[in-house]
Amino acid sequence: MAALVGAAWMPFDIVAGAELAAAGHMAAAAATIVAGDAGRHVAALxxxxxxxxxxGSRGGRAAGAYIVEAIDHLGLEPAGDSGGWYQPFGSMRNILALARGSDPTVADELVIVSAHYDHVGYGNASNSYGPFGFVHNGADDNASGVAGLIEIAEALQSMPSRPRRSILLAFWDGEEKGLLGSYHFLRVRPEPLRDFRIAFCINLDMIGRLRGDRVEVYGSRSAAGLRALTVAVNNRSGAKPLELAYDWKIDPDSDHYPFIERQIPTLMYHTGLHDNYHRPSDDVHLVNLDGLEPVARLTFATAIAVADDPASPRPFRPECRRESQSSQQMLEATAARGKRGRWGIGSRSDAAxxxxxxxxxxxxxxPAARGGMLTGDRIVMIDGVPLVDQDDMVRxxxxxxxxxxxxxDRRGRLVQLDLNEDAT
Ligand SMILES: [Zn+2]
Known part of the structure; x- marks a missing residue:
């Protein structure tokens, strides 16, 4: 029968080269991300x-000042303009903090972890589902992502050594006005970051409503192997893995989009829409504060995996922009054709x-049916050895x-199946 794979013998080498010692440090650092701290930041913001x-409003600027105060003491490098944390544009301000990488050969490659901190103020017909004129606190959108990012900054600074690539923590402003902060950053690089190349972006937008452990993952097709990478990270933590709902659509609805447009591999985590979205009722008491913890930990671990990734720089997959939910369904749908062999498994390879x-x-x-295999499963390992490709699997x-x-890999969680040809 199907059994969840325990942390004790996780196939670490799915992310090739990830070392056990580094993983241990990573887990200790991730453990500094706790619901209580994240919840305090959500409540404050x-x-x-x-x-x-x-x-650009006084409330938006005050929120920026709060973030700066929260990260100021951590020992990160200010990466904004004029030696400060802020990258101003008009009346708005991105906040940028750099953790320089430890490997001189790739330290000029930037892995960005980001969240927008602005929301819609009092709301109007163009940005709110109403009622208008009341404070829209945006507890989920996106105080939750900012809280996660502050916790990630602390976790990063608690590591005994830095990952190989540099990590930039970016708090975007003006997202709700049209992704203004992230677009501005891509157009005008602040002086301290001029010599860096952007290798990857991980964006957090609305991570405060975790329901049934289900996290939506966007952008997994923007480079080859990102699903495998996130599945490995998700299953490597000591805690129960989250359910990862990979969604292939890429919409211009958050700050991941400008990066995709620039052909930069990008992932986004999101815990889903709800009735309080862009309404005054998106408030703290509805945020799943306990749920912030595993999502922020997953994000942190993903960032470290990408920053240490031996496979990087992973080339952007332009095809990701043409893929959609329907191409996803086509790939994962039951097919009548295809050799099923003696185990009863029909499979398709996936270009990404x-x-x-x-x-x-x-x-x-x-044997596959009796062993609990389901359509939609992705075969990751056979008898303890990771697959090379579908031909390798068939052989x-x-x-x-x-x-x-x-x-x-069943919805982002690794499941072990024992198939027996003789059993009936
Ligand atoms: Zn929003």
Missing amino acids: ADDAFEGREA ELQGPVVVRVAADS RLGDAGKRVTIIV
Whole structure:
């Protein structure tokens, strides 16, 4: 039967080269991210005193000052203009903090972890579903992401050594007015960052409503192997892995979009829309503060994995912009055709995740069916060895004895299946 794979023997080498010692330090640092601290930041940022944090307003500027105060003592490098934390544009301000990488050969490559801190102020017909004229506190949108990012900054600074690439923590302003802060950053690089190349971006927007452990993941097709990377990170933590809902659509609805436009591989985590979205009722008491902790930890671990990634720089996949939910359904849908072999597994390869063929058919009464395999599973390992690609899978399943142990990625969680050809 299906069993959740425990942390004790996780296949670390799915993210090739990740070392156990580094993983240990990473886990200790991730453990500094706690719900209580994140919750305090959400409560502070979503207080009426900030008047809904509209970009350029006094409340928005006060929120910026709060963030600077929260990160000022951590020992990060200010990466804004004039030696400060802020990158001003008009009446708005991005806030930029740099953790320089430890490997001189790749320290000029930047992994950006970002969240927008502005919201819609008192709301109007163009940015709110109403009622207008009341403070829109934006506790989920996006005090939650900012709180996570502040916690990530602290976790990063608690590591005994820095990851190989540099990490830039970016708090964007003006997102609600049209992604203004992230667009500005990409157009005008602040002086301290002129010599860096942007390798990757991880964006957080609305991570405060975790329901049933389900986190939406956007951008996983923007470079090859990002699903495998995030699945490995998700399953490596000691805690129960989250359910990762990979969504292929890429909309211009948050700060991941300008990076995708610039052909920079980008991931975004999001815990889903709700009835209080862009309404005055997006308030602290509705935020799942306990849920912030695992999402922020996942984000931190993803950032470290990318910053240490031996496979980087991962080339951007332009195809990601043409892929959609319907191409996703086509890939993952049950197919009548296809060889199913003696185990009863029909699979398709996936151009973005060659090492993780998708199960599109499980023959009735086959060893795969009896072993609990489901369509939509992605085959990650056979008998303890990661796959190279679908051909490798077909060959190895053909060569296997009467029993085979398969690890699949099922909605972002690794599940072990024991298939037995003789059992009935
Ligand atoms: Zn919003």
